[in-house]
Amino acid sequence: MKKLTYILAITSLVSFAQQTPAPKQTKSILIYGGIAHLGNGKIQEQALISIQDGKIASISDGKLAKPAKHDLMIDASGKHIYPGFIAPNSTLGLVEIDAVRASDDESEVGTFNPHIRSIIAYNTESKITETARPNGVLLAQITPRGGRISGTSSIVQLDAWNWEDALVKENDGIHMRWPNSYSRSGWWAEPGGIEPNKKYDEQVKEIQDFFTNSFAYLSAKPAIKDIPYEAMKGIQEGTKTLYIQANGQKEITDAILFKKKNNIQKLVIVGGYYAFKVADLIKENNVSVLLRRVHDLPNSEDEDVNLPYKNAKLLVDKGILVGLENAGDMERMQTRNLPFYAGTCAAWGLSKEQALQLITSNTAKILGIDANYGTLEAGKSATLFISEGDALDMKSNLLIHAFIDGREISLESHQTELYQRYKKKYEQN
Structure with a gap:
């Protein structure tokens, strides 16, 4: 009985392992239109954030500059961008x-x-x-x-x-x-x-x-x-x-x-x-x-x-x-x-x-x-995320993209898997 309990415990730990780590960034990314909270006390409205080779290549005011062509373009209009x-x-x-x-x-x-x-x-x-x-x-x-x-x-x-x-x-x-x-x-x-x-x-x-x-x-x-x-x-x-x-x-x-x-x-x-x-x-x-x-x-x-x-x-x-x-x-x-x-x-x-x-x-x-x-600045690691709302407010904190060193990471977890599972159950009723 003890042996079976031990096996079940190990199985439960392994069956829901962490999401597979994201691969190294290979494509340039541009986030545009969002409200960037720089982390140094300042805000950049309609920010243009260019991410290349895991770094923030530039951050500028979208009102003054047109977005340059990037491999991946993310429209963050009306959303909030924060350092990790x-x-x-x-x-x-x-x-x-x-x-x-x-x-x-x-x-x-x-x-x-x-x-x-x-x-x-x-x-x-x-x-x-x-x-x-x-x-x-x-x-x-x-x-x-x-x-x-x-x-x-x-x-x-x-x-x-x-x-x-x-x-x-x-x-x-x-x-x-x-x-x-x-x-x-x-x-x-x-x-x-x-x-x-x-x-x-x-x-x-x-x-x-x-x-x-x-x-x-x-x-x-x-x-x-x-x-x-x-x-x-x-x-x-x-x-x-x-x-x-x-x-x-x-x-x-x-x-x-x-x-x-x-x-x-x-x-x-x-x-x-x-x-x-x-x-x-x-x-x-x-x-x-x-x-x-x-x-x-x-x-x-x-x-x-x-x-x-x-x-x-x-x-x-x-x-x-x-x-x-x-x-x-x-x-x-x-x-x-x-x-x-x-x-x-x-x-x-x-x-x-x-x-x-x-x-x-x-x-x-x-x-x-x-x-x-710690801050959104050119030359620093592109470790940041985009939230639908205020990330300091549990009512509106809802991440849609997150990056660590320019790699877009998974935001799935055991809890989100359960949410999707039981959401389907209630949709069937």
């Missing part, structure tokens, strides 16, 4: 089914694991990944979990045969969970009180000792290699970003002081729920924030119930570079809602184009891929 959305701090492709242990590769045992590379466990044929693409999420930062230092992330595009094909930027940064200065007792239905973490100073010292020892090791260049310490080289040299998960005011402050003490050049706060309380310190130290899931409840019962929705504006108004991330319960399945998080930020203070930047150009800058992604 980017999902940072994501575990897409690392876990398929939470209850099936063999499909869970998001974490490793141990406390300090900077050498763990999430990319080699990334599954390009995940069914969950293909559910994010129909809402415009075309890029993701694949990030490990667990331990104090979880490991090293990499950035991928979401239409590939294997992880090597998917790579956009390999080993971009190391992810660390800062200790909490307080802990909550009880559970969500009956929360208890808030208690101080008596081991907070000890846990911070453990982090400092690891960094001190690793930097000393790298400076000494010993003959015997220590793999975890070797992985810290990029942080010491400033070629990698240190992503620190911290939400509390004290935790964020201590993380920034840690940055200064250890001369860490690139630091991003992940989560950042109370970052607005120390916004000046964050801005002064050139730290970016990947803001935690917007569709959430406030941390405290006496807080503004709308604080999670307003958080992005509070930081943007202070001049901080802000992106949106989606870690938490059911985070892989919720990736498809990333554009609607941005839409909520627009409903609570930001303009639509500012909100769009939270999941395009801002995130691209934070991840260090803005030279090729």
Whole structure:
């Protein structure tokens, strides 16, 4: 019986594999007549976008120029064109089914694991990944979990045969969970009180000792290699970003002081729920924030119930570079809602184009891929999509074309297959 159950489980995983990756672009493409949201806060009405060899060859005003002849002409009149959305701090492709242990590769045992590379466990044929693409999420930062230092992330595009094909930027940064200065007792239905973490100073010292020892090791260049310490080289040299998960005011402050003490050049706060309380310190130290899931409840019962929705504006108004991330319960399945998080930020203070930047150009800058992604500009990757309506509004977000590096990708998924199947059933009645 166990053997049969195992076979059925494997069959169910294989039978609905991800759509076949699109072939390399060979024909020139011209998109004309659409409203182009450039991702940098600007809009181009009646845009002409020429795509050649996987790049945006040009983008111009259709009112001033006539469309040149291309192999494929796409009329986007009345429709909206966007750069591909980017999902940072994501575990897409690392876990398929939470209850099936063999499909869970998001974490490793141990406390300090900077050498763990999430990319080699990334599954390009995940069914969950293909559910994010129909809402415009075309890029993701694949990030490990667990331990104090979880490991090293990499950035991928979401239409590939294997992880090597998917790579956009390999080993971009190391992810660390800062200790909490307080802990909550009880559970969500009956929360208890808030208690101080008596081991907070000890846990911070453990982090400092690891960094001190690793930097000393790298400076000494010993003959015997220590793999975890070797992985810290990029942080010491400033070629990698240190992503620190911290939400509390004290935790964020201590993380920034840690940055200064250890001369860490690139630091991003992940989560950042109370970052607005120390916004000046964050801005002064050139730290970016990947803001935690917007569709959430406030941390405290006496807080503004709308604080999670307003958080992005509070930081943007202070001049901080802000992106949106989606870690938490059911985070892989919720990736498809990333554009609607941005839409909520627009409903609570930001303009639509500012909100769009939270999941395009801002995130691209934070991840260090803005030279090729994040905005619609000549010379950049043709990773973009066309939507019937406003892509930040779940009522009108309806993709009709999507491209990754100029390759038109499939927008089909297991859900769309079921939709078509049962649509025919009701048409027969």
